[in-house]
Amino acid sequence: MSQEAIKERSMILQKEMVEGLFNDLANAKELGKKVCYTFVPGNLSELIRTFDLLPVYPEINALQSAMRKKSAGYIKEAEKNAHSEDVCTYVKCDVGMLMKGNIGPTGQKIPEPDILLLSYTGCFTFMKWFETLKREYPNAKVIMIHTPYQENAKMTPQMIEYMVKQFKEEVIPQMEAVSGIKYDENKLKKILEYSKEAEDWITKIFDTTKHRPSPIDAYFAGVYYIGPINIGFRGTPEAVEYYKELYNEIQERIKLGLGPITPEGEMKEEKYRLVVEGPPNWTNFREFWKIFYDMGAVIVASSYTKVGGVYDLGWRHDPSRPLETLSEYCMNCYTNLNIPQRISLLTKCIEDYQADGYITNSIKSCNSFSAGQLAMMREIEDKLEVPVGFIESDLVDPRYFSYSNIKNRLESYFQMLAQRKTMEKTEA
Amino acid sequence: MNNLAEIIAACKDLAFDLDFKRAKQWKEEKANRVVVGYLPIYFPREVIHAVGGLPVAIFGGGDRKQIIKGDAYYQSYICHIPRSVIELVLDKHTAHFDGYIFPSICDVIRNLSGIFKQQNIGKFVKYMDFPQNFLPQVGGVFLQQEMQHVVDYITEISGEKLTTEKLNHSISLYNTNRRLIEFIYDIREKYPWRLSIEDVYHIIRAGTVIPVEEHNEILEKVCAFIDQEIGKPQDKIKVVISGAFCEQPAIGLIRAIEEAGCYVVDDDYQLGSRMIIGDIDDKTDNPLEALSNAYIKQSQYSSSIYDISNPKEYRLAKIVEKRKADGVIFASASFCDPSLLDAPIFQNAFDRMGIRYIAFQYSENINQFKVIKEQVGAFSDSIKLWEDEPMTVND
Numbered sequence: 001m002s003q004e005a006i007k008e009r010s011m012i013l014q015k016e017m018v019e020g021l022f023n024d025l026a027n028a029k030e031l032g033k034k035v036c037y038t039f040v041p042g043n044l045s046e047l048i049r050t051f052d053l054l055p056v057y058p059e060i061n062a063l064q065s066a067m068r069k070k071s072a073g074y075i076k077e078a079e080k081n082a083h084s085e086d087v088c089t090y091v092k093c094d095v096g097m098l099m100k101g102n103i104g105p106t107g108q109k110i111p112e113p114d115i116l117l118l119s120y121t122g123c124f125t126f127m128k129w130f131e132t133l134k135r136e137y138p139n140a141k142v143i144m145i146h147t148p149y150q151e152n153a154k155m156t157p158q159m160i161e162y163m164v165k166q167f168k169e170e171v172i173p174q175m176e177a178v179s180g181i182k183y184d185e186n187k188l189k190k191i192l193e194y195s196k197e198a199e200d201w202i203t204k205i206f207d208t209t210k211h212r213p214s215p216i217d218a219y220f221a222g223v224y225y226i227g228p229i230n231i232g233f234r235g236t237p238e239a240v241e242y243y244k245e246l247y248n249e250i251q252e253r254i255k256l257g258l259g260p261i262t263p264e265g266e267m268k269e270e271k272y273r274l275v276v277e278g279p280p281n282w283t284n285f286r287e288f289w290k291i292f293y294d295m296g297a298v299i300v301a302s303s304y305t306k307v308g309g310v311y312d313l314g315w316r317h318d319p320s321r322p323l324e325t326l327s328e329y330c331m332n333c334y335t336n337l338n339i340p341q342r343i344s345l346l347t348k349c350i351e352d353y354q355a356d357g358y359i360t361n362s363i364k365s366c367n368s369f370s371a372g373q374l375a376m377m378r379e380i381e382d383k384l385e386v387p388v389g390f391i392e393s394d395l396v397d398p399r400y401f402s403y404s405n406i407k408n409r410l411e412s413y414f415q416m417l418a419q420r421k422t423m424e425k426t427e428a
Numbered sequence: 429m430n431n432l433a434e435i436i437a438a439c440k441d442l443a444f445d446l447d448f449k450r451a452k453q454w455k456e457e458k459a460n461r462v463v464v465g466y467l468p469i470y471f472p473r474e475v476i477h478a479v480g481g482l483p484v485a486i487f488g489g490g491d492r493k494q495i496i497k498g499d500a501y502y503q504s505y506i507c508h509i510p511r512s513v514i515e516l517v518l519d520k521h522t523a524h525f526d527g528y529i530f531p532s533i534c535d536v537i538r539n540l541s542g543i544f545k546q547q548n549i550g551k552f553v554k555y556m557d558f559p560q561n562f563l564p565q566v567g568g569v570f571l572q573q574e575m576q577h578v579v580d581y582i583t584e585i586s587g588e589k590l591t592t593e594k595l596n597h598s599i600s601l602y603n604t605n606r607r608l609i610e611f612i613y614d615i616r617e618k619y620p621w622r623l624s625i626e627d628v629y630h631i632i633r634a635g636t637v638i639p640v641e642e643h644n645e646i647l648e649k650v651c652a653f654i655d656q657e658i659g660k661p662q663d664k665i666k667v668v669i670s671g672a673f674c675e676q677p678a679i680g681l682i683r684a685i686e687e688a689g690c691y692v693v694d695d696d697y698q699l700g701s702r703m704i705i706g707d708i709d710d711k712t713d714n715p716l717e718a719l720s721n722a723y724i725k726q727s728q729y730s731s732s733i734y735d736i737s738n739p740k741e742y743r744l745a746k747i748v749e750k751r752k753a754d755g756v757i758f759a760s761a762s763f764c765d766p767s768l769l770d771a772p773i774f775q776n777a778f779d780r781m782g783i784r785y786i787a788f789q790y791s792e793n794i795n796q797f798k799v800i801k802e803q804v805g806a807f808s809d810s811i812k813l814w815e816d817e818p819m820t821v822n823d
Contacts, residue, residue, distance in 0.1 A: 082772035084789075086505065086763045095772075120560060120734075124535045127560065127734050128769035134736055135773060142736045144560055146567070149538060151555035162570040166561050335535075338555075339542025364505045367765060371510065372539035374501055379546060392503070 008261070010246035014227055017238055019106065021231070025054050026108035034114040034179050037133065037140075040308045042121025042147055042330035046191045046235040046317070047171070051179040055232040056110055058129065062093035064105035066282035066396035074100060075397055088125045089365045089397040091132065098136060113140040115178050117171075121147040122307075122335030123368040143174045147330040153341045155331045163327035185322055191235035192319035198234055201243030202226070203311045208250050209300035209353050213270035215253040217260040219299035220289040223280060230308035262293045271296030272417050275349045277303045277342075277376065278361040278369050281393035284401045288393070291407050295414045301349035303342065303369075306334040310345070335368045342372075343379050350384055357417055359389040364400050387420060389413035432653040435646060436627050443633035444679075446493060446516060450638045451484045452524045460586045464578075465522055466529040467513070467537055468674040469730055470703040471556060472719045475575045477598040477640060480588040484525070485636030485700065488512035491678040491795045501543065507763040508791045509675035510540045517549055526585055527552040529578065533674055533732045534765050552581040560734040562724045564717075571720040595715035601640045603707040608647035609635075610702070612654065613694060617751050620666065620691035621659040623650070626683045632698050665754040665811045668747055669695035670774070673730065675761035677790045684797040685757065689808030693751040696728075703728050731766035740770065741777035748783055754811045755784035757804065762789045784811060 028035050036053040038044065040060065048055050065071045074096025075089055081099070083092045097103070104110040116137070118130045127144075134142050145166050148159040172183045205225060209218050216222070225246065233239040253259075259267040263286055274292075276299050281288050292299070306312070310332050318325040330336070337345065350358060358380055360373050374390075381388045391409050394400035429435045442450060448463075455461045462481040466473075473483035489495070489512035497518050498511030516522055528550045530541035541555040556574055559567030579590045612628060631650055635643035669685070673696040685692060705726045709718040729735060729743040748756060758774065760767035771787060778785050786807045788800050 078772075082775040082787075084760075084768040084771060087765055087768045091769065118734075124532075124538070124732075125765055125769065128731075128766065131735060132769070132773060135776070144734055144736070146560035146734075148557050148570070149532070149555055151541065151557065158570070158573050162559075162561075162566065162573075165566045165569075169563060169566055170561065338545060339539055340546045342542075343546065362503055364503075367506060367535040367539075370503060371506055371536040372543055374503065375543045375546065 008249050010242055010249055011224070013238075013242045013245060014224065017228055017233055017242065018231070021054070022104055022106040022108055025056065025104070025111055028054055028111045035111045036115040036117050037113040037130075038117040038119060039121070039123070039126050040230045041123060041126075041333040041335055042119035043230060043232070043234075043308060044117065044119050044145075044326055044330070045232050046188055046195055047175070047326060048117070048232065049191050049235055050184060050188045051175045051181050053115065053175075053179060056113065057231050058094040058133075059090045060231055061097060061104055061110065062090040062396050063282040065093055065097060066398075067285055068105060069283070070097075071283060071396040072398050087365060088129070089395050091125060091129045093396045094129070095132065095136075112137055115175065116140050116142045118142060118144045119147060119330055120144060121330045121333050122149070125368070141174060141178050143171055145171050145330070147336060150331055150337050150341060153338055155328055159331060160324055160327045163330065164323045167323045167326065188322045189319040192317045192322060192325065194237060194240055195235040195317040196319065198229055198239045198243050199309070199311045199316050201240065201247055202229055205243065205247050205250060206301070206305065206312070208254060209298075211254050213257070213259040213267075214273065214298045214300050215250045215258060215260065217262070217267075217289075217293075217299050218305060219276045219280065219302035220262075220285075220292070221260060222299070222302055222305040226305050226308060260293075260298055262289065264290070264293070267293050267296070267298060269296045270298050272357060272414065273298055273300045273353065273355045274357050274359055275299070275301045275346060275353065275355045276359045276361060277346060277373060279304045279307070279363055279366060279395060280361065281363075281401050282396050283394075283398040284403065287403055288401075288406070291410050295410070297414065300353035300355055303334055303346060306345070308333060310334055310337070312345070312348070339372045339376060343376050346376070346380060347383060350380070350386055355386065356421070357387045357389060357413070359391065359413070362390065362392045364392065364394045365397065366395060387413070387416055429646075429649070432650065432658075435649055436630060439630040439634035439646065442637055443630045444490065444492060445637065446489060446521050448484055448522065448524070448637055451482055454482055454639060455524055460588070462526045462582050462586045463524055464527045464529060464582065465525045465550075467531060467533070467540075468700055469531060469533055469732060470700040471529050471531050472575060472723070473640070474595060474598040474602050474708075474719060475579055475590075475716070476582060477601070478595040479579055479582045479590050480586040481582045482639060485633075485698075486513055486516070486522070486528075487633070487636075487676045487698075488792055489516055490676060490792045491680070495793065505763055506536055507675055507761050508793055509761070510536055512792065513540065514543070517544075525550055527554065527581055529554045529556050531556045532558050536765070537674075551585060554578055554581060558723070558733075562737070564721055564724060568717070568720045568724050571723060572716045575716055575719065592713060592715055596710045596712065599708050599715055599718065600710040601644065603710060604644050605635065605640055605647065606702060606704060607707070608644065608651055611651050612647070615651075615654050616691075617693050619654075619657070619661075620664075620693055621661045622654045622657070623659075624683070625686050625692040625695070626679060629679065629682050629697060632701050635701060636698065663812070664689050664691045665808045666691045666693045666752060668693060668744070668751060668753045668756050669697065669759055670744055670756055671731070671758045671760040671764075671767040671770070672697050672790075673699040673767070674764060675792045677759060678792060678795045680795045681790055681797050681800065684801045685804050688801045688804035689812075690757070690804055693753055694747050699728060699730060703730070731770045741774050744774065745778070745781055745783060755786070755807065757807070758785060758787035760787070760789050762791045
C-alpha cells in the first residue's frame with residue numbers, strides 16, 4: 001500500500017482541472033464569481049457555465065473527505081447535532097465539514113453558496129440535504145428543479161414539458177437574478193456541443209472493457225474517469241481534451257495487451273470479469289480495490305459510473321433543443337431509472353462485456369441505490385444464470401467498512417467463480 | 429353500532445384487518461368495481477372514488493404479520509414497511525386489489541414501486557410523482573396529468589368515465605370526511621379525555637379501508653358522542669406527535685404514550701387523511717384542477733414536500749401553539765430518511781423557540797415499549813414540574 005500511484009498524462013490533466021476549480025472557488029470573491037452548490041446526478045453543468053457560476057458538489061467534498069480520512073470526525077460532529085446514525089453519511093459529512101469551517105479537500109476554504117441548485121434527480125435525500133443547508137446559509141437562493149422519475153421506463157413529452165416549464169418560469173429567471181447575467185441560449189448551445197463530444201468519448205472509453213484483458217477497471221478507475229464529466233467540466237474543451245487523451249492512452253494499452261492500472265501498477269492477469277452495482281466505499285477505497293485486483297478481478301462495467309448520466313444506450317445532449325435536452329439528461333441518470341430499467345441495463349452490461357459475475361456493493365446509507373438491490377440481484381441471477389455476490393459497506397462512514405467481512409465474502413465468491421470456470425473447462 | 433364502544437370495536441377490526449375483507453366484499457357486490465391500494469403518505473382518493481374505485485390504504489403489516497419473505501427483499505438497514513408490504517402481497521392478502529399507487533415519499537417506496545412492476549403485481553402500478561414545483565401552471569398541471577394517469581388505469585378496468593359531476597361529488601364526500609376528522613381533533617384539543625388517541629387512531633384508520641360514505645356515517649356518530657362530556661380528565665400534559673407519517677407505530681406504542689402521561693392533541697400518524705387543510709372546491713368546472721390547487725396551496729407540512737418557501741419548523745410550532753400543547757414527541761420509524769433527516773431542522777429550531785421535545789425511533793413490528801414509556805413519562809413529569817406558560821410562535 002505504500003507504493004506511489006503511477007500517473008499518466010490524463011491523470012495530470014484531471015488534477016490540473018480540479019485544482020483550478022478549487023483555486024477559483026477559494027478566490028471566488030476576488031474573481032467576482034458567484035458560487036452554485038449542486039449535486040452530481042442531474043448536474044446542470046452547462047446551465048451553471050452559461051451563467052458563469054462556480055460549481056461546488058457537496059457529495060464530492062464528502063467522498064474526498066473520506067479518502068483523506070476526515071469523514072469520521074465530520075460525521076461525529078453532525079451526529080452531535082441531532083443527525084441520526086441511520087441517514088445518508090454524505091449529508092452528515094458535509095454538515096460536519098461546514099461546522100468545522102468548510103475547509104475543502106485541497107485545504108482551501110470553500111465559499112458559501114449564492115445558489116443551492118437542487119436538480120432533484122433520483123435521490124430524495126438531495127432535497128432534504130438542501131433544506132438543511134438552506135437553514136445554514138439563509139442568504140443563498142435555493143433553486144429547485146423537480147425531475148420526474150422514469151416510473152414507466154420512459155421520458156414522456158409531458159415530463160419533458162414539465163421540466164422545460166420549470167426552467168423557463170423558475171430556474172432561469174432565478175439564476176439570472178442571482179448571477180446578474182442574462183440567459184444566453186446560443187452560449188448554452190455551444191457549451192452543449194462540447195458536452196455531446198465528451199459524452200461520445202466517455203462512452204468509447206467504457207466500451208473498451210470489451211477487450212480481453214480489459215484495459216481499464218470500469219469501477220475503481222471508472223470513478224476517476226467520470227470526474228470531469230460530473231463535476232462541472234462537461235461542456236468544456238478541457239474535458240474533451242482530457243477524454244481524448246485518456247482514450248488514446250487506453251488504446252495504447254490495448255495494443256500492448258495490457259490490463260488495468262491499479263495503485264500498485266499494472267494488473268498482471270485478468271482472471272475474473274465482473275459487473276458491480278452500487279457506489280464504492282470511499283473510506284477504505286484502496287483496500288477495497290486491492291481485494292479485487294489481488295484476486296485478478298477486473299470490473300468491466302458498473303452502475304455507479306452512470307450516476308451522473310447514462311450514455312451507453314445512445315442518449316446525448318442535443319444542442320438544438322437546449323432546455324429539452326437538459327430535462328432529458330436529468331431524467332436519464334441511473335438512479336432516476338426504475339428497477340426494471342436498472343435490471344435491463346445491468347443485464348446488457350453483463351452480456352456486452354462478457355462478465356463472469358455480478359456483485360452488489362450495498363451501501364448502508366444510500367436507499368436510492370440499496371432499496372431493491374436484492375430483488376435486482378435475484379432477477380439477474382435467474383435471467384442470466386450468472387454467479388452473484390453481495391457485500392455491504394458505506395459511502396463515507398468508516399464504522400461500516402469491515403475489511404475482514406468483505407474480504408471473506410469476496411474470497412468465497414471468487415472461489416465459486418474459480419470452481420465454475422474449472423467446471424466449464426472440463427465440460428468443454 | 430349504537431354506542432361508542434361498539435363503533436370503536438368495529439373500527440378496530442376494520443383498521444387492522446390485514447385481509448381487507450370489507451374491500452373484498454364491496455368489490456363483489458357489483459361488477460367492474462376496482463380496488464386500488466395506496467401507500468402513505470397521501471393520495472387524492474377523490475379521483476379513485478369518482479371512477480368507481482375504492483381506495484384502500486396499505487400501511488404494512490405492523491406487529492401483526494410475521495415477516496419471512498419480505499426480509500429477503502430488503503437489507504437490515506432499510507425501514508420495515510416495504511418488507512411487510514411485500515409480505516402481505518406475496519401471501520395474497522391483497523389478491524383482490526386491482527392496482528397499487530406509490531406516492532413519492534422517499535427512495536424506498538419509489539423503488540418498491542419498481543419491484544411491483546418487475547414482478548407484475550396487480551393490473552397496474554403507479555408511482556405517483558407529486559410535484560415539488562408549486563406554481564399552479566407548472567407543478568399544478570403536472571399533478572393533474574399524474575391524477576389523470578390513475579383515472580385512465582381505473583377506467584380501463586371499470587369502464588367508468590370521469591365526469592365533472594362525479595368528481596365534484598367525490599370531493600364533497602371527502603370534504604365532509606376531513607371536516608368530521610378535524611372536529612374530533614378540535615374536541616380532543618379541549619377535552620382529550622373524551623376519546624383516547626388509540627380510539628381516534630382506530631376510527632381514522634378504519635376509514636382508509638372502507639367506502640368514504642360508510643366512514644362519514646361512523647364519524648358523524650362519533651362526533652355526536654364526543655360532543656357531550658364523557659370520561660374524566662386526568663393530570664397529563666398535552667403533546668403533538670411528529671414524524672410517524674409513513675410506517676406506523678404499533679398500536680401498543682400509540683397507547684403507551686398516553687398511558688405514560690401525555691394527551692396527544694395532534695399527530696401525523698395517518699397524515700394522508702388530513703393532508704389537505706380545509707375544503708376543496710366541489711362546485712367547479714375543473715375538479716382535477718381544484719384537487720391540484722388544494723395540494724399546492726392547502727397541504728399540511730410534510731417531510732416529503734420541499735419546504736423552502738414555507739418552513740416546516742414554523743408550521744409545526746404553529747400547530748403546537750394552536751393546540752396549546754406542552755411539547756412535541758418526535759417519533760420516527762427506524763431508517764426513515766424523510767423523518768430522520770428533518771430531525772435536526774426541527775430540533776435546532778425548537779431549541780431556539782423554547783419548545784420542549786423528546787425524540788425516539790420505533791419499528792412497526794416492535795411491541796415492547798418499556799424504555800419509550802419511561803422516556804415519555806419522564807418528559808411528562810418534567811413538564812408538569814416546570815409549569816411554564818404555553819409557548820407563542822413568532823416566525
